[in-house]
Amino acid sequence: MSISTSVLSDLLQSLPYLRPQLYFKASLTALSHAMEDQVLAATLDQPLVIASFQRERFYRQEAHRYQRLSQRSNQIYVLAAPETDFSNSSGYYEKVAFEPEDALSQEWHLVVIADNYATCLVCRESLGSITKNQQVPDWFPHLEMDTGRRFEGIWTSERGVSIKAAQLLLDRILVYRPELASKVERVCQRFGIGDRNSNKSTSIIAEYACDIDTDPFVQRLVTYLQASQYKLHKAYRSIAAQARKERLVNSISTAIRRSLDPHQVLQIAAQELGQHLGASRCLIYRAQASDAQATIEHEFLMPGVVSIYGETWELKNNSLFQEVVEQGEGVCVSDTVNDFRVTSSPTLSLIVKKFGVRSWLIEPVLFQGRLLGIVELHYCTVPPHQWQQGELDLVEAITTQIGAALIQAEAYANLEVLNQQLEALDRTRSNLIAITGHELRTPLSTIQVCLESLATEPDMPLELRQVMLHTALDDSERMRKLVQDFLTLSNLESGRVEWHPETLTLQECVDLALSRLKTRTTTEKPPHIIAEIAENLPLIKADGDWLVEVLAKLIDNACKFTPNQGLITINANHNGDRMVEVTVADTGRGIEPNRLEVVFDRFYQEEGALRRTAGGTGLGLAICRQIVNGWGGKIWAESSGKDQGSQFHFTVPIVQGSQEDSRSKVKKRGSRE
Ligand code: ADP
Secondary structure: OOOOOOHHHHHHHHOOOOOOEEEEHHHHHHHHHHHHHHHHHOOOOOOEEEEEEEEHHHHHHHHHHHHHHOOOOOEEEEEEEOOOOOOOEEOOOEEEEOOOOOHHHHEEEEEEEOOOOEEEEEEEEOOOHHHHHOOOOOOOOOOOHHHHOEEEEEEEOEHHHHHHHHHHHHHHHHHHOHHHHHHHHHHHHHHOOOOHHHHHHHHHOOOEOOOOOOHHHHHHHHHHHHHHHHHHHHHHHHHHHHHHHHHHHHHHHHHHHHOOOHHHHHHHHHHHHHHHHOOOEEEEEEOOOOOOEEEOOEEEEOOOOOOOOOOEEEOOOOHHHHHHHHHOOOEEEOOOOOOHHHHOOHHHHHHHHHHOOOEEEEEEEEEOOEEEEEEEEEEOOOOOOOOOHHHHHHHHHHHHHHHHHHHHHHHHHHHHHHHHHHHHHHHHHHHHHHHHHHHHHHHHHHHHHHHHHHHHOOOOOHHHHHHHHHHHHHHHHHHHHHHHHHHHHHHHHOOOOOOOOEEEOHHHHHHHHHHHHHHHOOOOOOOEEEEEEOOOOOOEEEOHHHHHHHHHHHHHHHHHOOOOOOEEEEEEEOOOOOEEEEEEEEOOOOOOHHHOOHHHOOOOOOOOHHHOOOOOOOOHHHHHHHHHHHOOOOEEEEEOOOOOOEEEEEEEEEOOOOOOOOHHHOOOOOOOO
16 A cells, blocks of 8 residues: 555545535644544443544644543554654554654544444645745734644544545554554454444445434534634634734834824824824823923823823932933833822822823833933723733833834934035035135246246336235235134134133223234225224123134134225123123125124125125124124124114123222233234
8 A cells, every 4th residue: 555645535436426625724623623522431342433633733732532432442553654753652542753854743633433333534734734834923912823824634423434534544554554554453353443344335225323312513613613712713813913913013013104203203203102092181292311300392182181281290219210221211101190100209299180181101222221311101090900911011102112213204304404505515615615716826837927927036226126026025924824714713613722711801902903903904995993882781701812812813804894984983882691701893785784793704704705805705794693692692784784784792701790980900911913
């Protein structure tokens, strides 16, 4: 006999009128159990029982039942493909270990034959039933992988069919266990197995065992089917819950993906989470581990529940928040009325009383261990809410998403700032190229031409020599100024400047700035300048050298952009706060309203770097802004428009508690240059 043949095929071949049916695994398990129980319950005299399991592990689940069955009969045969210690042996019953390649490893058989009773189950597993089943997702919790397995075959109580099935299986048993020949022979003779007469009769008439009560069998079968149905029901319930959870996590993730606005993300999360869990209140707020308080920024509310939106929430004295921070995980209070953590804390008791919180969950929003915020769920219900593990898992999953979203939004914001900085850098770079092209190259070539002429033309008239030398000197001075301004600005911007704040009077600084101006403007007559600094102005606190620098640059600009007959006024006032406001105003060409801010950009010049007329580097106001910001002040420009004059204002901090007019305390200062 070839072991590759199927018992089912052999049976169908010899009894062609049989029509196989399809059975799910759960049905076969129920049927087999009911058949075995029937043997245990009915008074059958030494029945023949043959059970063929596909694998040893399936047999092992049933081994205890077969031990009980062995008390009913000495003709019990159990077949299985060995996996560990299942081997051919005789014990309580006969064990037959068939080859794994045997077609039996695809089949499931149970045959019971007694004098007054016979039944058999002969089935073969449908191909592909397992592979289809592998599509079950990982999280699928209760259904085992093999629920979808299907078998085709025969289940019947026809005696003839049962006898034929027994014969086929006994033949197979003898292949593996030839030493059982005489035992098998005895049982065959007893029940007429392999008997020609018996064969003939089975092919024509179906004989049913009818003298034993089959009612308990049906009862048992129904019980087994009910049990497997219940298992399925439970599994579907958990699938539905899981699917709901997936949908919620999905909808929040989608919202997160759609929006880079953290406010929107948190609002959606609070709404969805609160609604899904039927909470009275869902709060989301940003908080860091060391924060003393937080403001409730996002809230979901059930109708009729008191809102906490916009309230200041205590964190430092909130022992639940501190517990969350220490443990790095959520804290859940089932009933605030009975929880010692709440009842022993005045802060928490107050919150509970004021906002009617009965059940409370505080879940941290973390990213790589860093606390970003908190999600709170409140139930203000009686009786208190019973927290389910599924709910806690869900809240945790959502807060993980929120954490990622917040970090994503933060990274995006940083990126925007970085981008702006990069753009500014790029502008500076192009300006620098333009200015080096013009500001440096032009004077350099002039200097070169002048010096070359002086060197190659020894007969040049003295007057012309003087002109050449002056031009070369003027241009090298312009270059020096540009390089110096550029270095000053980069030092200020990169924070490489040391500040020496001291107590000063503004008058003294203005005087110094004006004296510097006089030494520089030798050729052109500057416009008239009036300095009106009130005598009772409070003392100011700033680095004197830098303050003189700001004043000098502003006065310098005012002179440059105001005709000779114009007027420049310098005044200052103290309007009560901690700053003195200084103004340098002129009656010159003015500034267009949309240029009032950009004039402070590096290299900004109204004419553009390449068409400069008034001289200068375009760095003066940028330097002034850096200096003023350095002492915490502000600088800004005002102008009514073209040819309407301009006013430059800046603020300097006053000395705290300084008496008005304390001129005598100030030492005399020297100029920076
Ligand atoms: P610059 O070396 O060109 O003066 P600044 O940074 O000091 O560089 O000034 C930038 C630009 O702002 C000037 O080129 C000019 O267009 C404008 N500006 C500055 N001060 C005045 C003023 N008092 N009146 C009109 N325009 C001014």
